[in-house]
Amino acid sequence: MSEETHSVAEKVVEKSRAHIVWTMTGLILIFTYAYPRLLVAFFGVESPWTSYFYKYGFGAVFFFTGVYIVLRNKSCILGRGRDTFWFKWLILGFIAYASVHALWILAALHLPFYGD
């Protein structure tokens, strides 16, 4: 009886996992299709912000998927040893890179050019 229940429970879990995977795949496909088109429609194909958000938009999906994977699989356990320290650096690094690139674009566009 208990073995049967266990097997049924396993099947239910597997089925729900499969649903999650298919839903996520669908969402990623929709995002991949819509996101660059929205950026171009909003900023225009020549704007540096289009490149910026293209890179950091798709990059964020990839980056935070990695963060989710390492947390979910307990490869990084917050509060254990030095894991929290490295986790903070991980997130800080993403924010730092994104911020520096944004400031760089602002400086490039708004500081005066001496030529024609």
Next chain:
Amino acid sequence: MEEIAEEVVAFGINLPGPAVFVIAGVAIVYFTIILGFGSYFARFSRNINDFFFSGQRFAWWLVAASMVATGIGSHSYIKYAQQGYETGMSSSMPYLNNWFLVAYFVFGWLPIIYFGRIRSIPQYFERRFNRVARYLAVFILLSYMFFYIGLSFYTIGVAIEGLFGIPHLYSVPILALVLGTYVTFGGQTAVIFTDLLQGVMLYTAGAICLVAGLWALGGFGEFWGWMPPNHRLPFVRLLEDPGYNAAGLYWGEALAGSIMFTFLNQGWIMRFLACRSVHEGRKAAFFNFFVTLPISAVVVGAVGWIAKSIIEKQAGIGGALEGLDPIHIENSAHTFVVAAWEILRQNPWVFGFVIAALTAALMSTIDTLINASAAVSIYDIYRPMRERFRPNTPDRHYLKAARWASVTATLIGVALVVWFVKQEATIMAMHYRGIMLIVPPLVTTLFLGCFWRRFNAVGAIVALGVGVLFTYLTTAAPYVMRPLVWLVIGVDAEFYPVGTGWEDARIGGAINPLLNIYMPALYGMLITGVAGVAGTHFSLSRVYPPIIHGLARGIRAVPLKATDMLATFMVESLHKKKDITGLTVDTINEGMARFKGGTPNHEVGKKARHLPVEFDERLPFKQVSASPAVMERLKAKEGDMVFVEDARWYLGGLRSVHTHAAKPHDLGRDVVLMSKETFEDAMFLEDRPVTLEKFF
């Protein structure tokens, strides 16, 4: 390729006779120092582990510093200065693309290879999947590394020919002799220390050019003010240039290229394995992503940026800058040499130093690759074969074999130069073609292996086979990538109207770099991933075992020993349960426990410094005993892993040993007890104190 040779031969500067001798003299002195430096550190390679991985003992800063020279590729100065001149500071994009991967690397791949004691990428493939997957990986990896060694030798030959008029025929064998000597006899320790020196040289040379350029322009404000706004931007436009655009760079460079470099570059992996712990490896990785790569981006691109700014200023003020001849760049491939010669005010001594540093970049790429390909040859081909027929072969035999493997890799690289000379393509095109065709199947299979536990040997073999086949297919039929390009970029008539010269991207033409350079990487990764997932699910389905049994019966119908072995292997593999503990992201904690041989102690302690050593022959090899006070400071318990190193921090772990903590002694003073054998293994010196650090 003749086109490249002509470009470099005609660098566009006229070196006076005495200047040639000065530059050549500086370069020769440099090579001699490097040779001596590498040979000196050969004495620290005691066994096969030291030869390739330096005994996993180095401090993070030493490893991070030595990675500078590895990170700056064989033709970076020429390539990025050219890109910097043409598109400005967006030349930094490939160097500043890597953060998206850091979580996967520092919490995934790094602990997997470290705790799993993985020695090479193919070894991981065998332990994670099976021998067939391993040999597929060996074949792909070695092809890539030999290709790269040959290309790097060729590039260095082109540069020397361009500057001094010495043909490849003479320059390449001499350079190969110098490189081969210190890699062959020194191994990884020599590579790390020579790359450390070369990294310092590279940064110094880059800083000299940067400061001299800013000085010539009149300061940073002038540099920035005269740089056209489009050239100041950190990114190129999304789609404007098919050869260098933000969309292609994201998929091709930031994902495929960066994964390849971070996860699959044997030389890079070996640097991390030379670290004393995963914690030190993480420090080296973060330092590299945060500091080294941004600085490298500036070092290799700055001359191009400064050249653009100087030329704009020349036009603005109507003549040459004070103290400089006017700079004219007719061919942007010559940007580095032309601009450096002028901004260094045609000083042959300083220019000679810069050229030696440029050569250092080329050499450091080659020495890392030679050592890495030797590691793969020994660990993945020779050792498994030898152990099958002659088990328990002594370590010194493999050390000798490793040296022969280094010699062989060097010779193959030199031989390939003959082939490269005959090619009709640019260095850039050959470089990208190598990455694009070889990397995607390996990258994806490795990623699935690390991060998806159910991914199995059948899935891996299907992924590698299908991935290689379909990635190569893109060279003959690039239009197969069109739906993918449409999806991720939205390439259509609006972006690539007829008459702009980019129509090929829109209709899937055969020669457009958007398709040829970047998209095959994404296409190959996607196809490999789909094939791997499908193969895994198929192998787990009910129909799979009867199919394999049927196939095995069919194969056995051919009465050969080989077919019988193959059929047996197929049937046996159906029932084999693989132990993949520590080889996937969800089993890293078990891998850590196995590495230690006990439950990890995660409590964070402090280092105990400057402790004298005394011998106690009752202690087993690689066990040390410290006082209770020291153990408390370390937060260590009996059985924990304790690293003991010479107290002089600047040695970076050159004299050190991994040990386990024994029961604390009760001598009443802070001394460290160990056996003489442990002391000698660590290469400690008499009367020199040591520092202790508990790992876990």
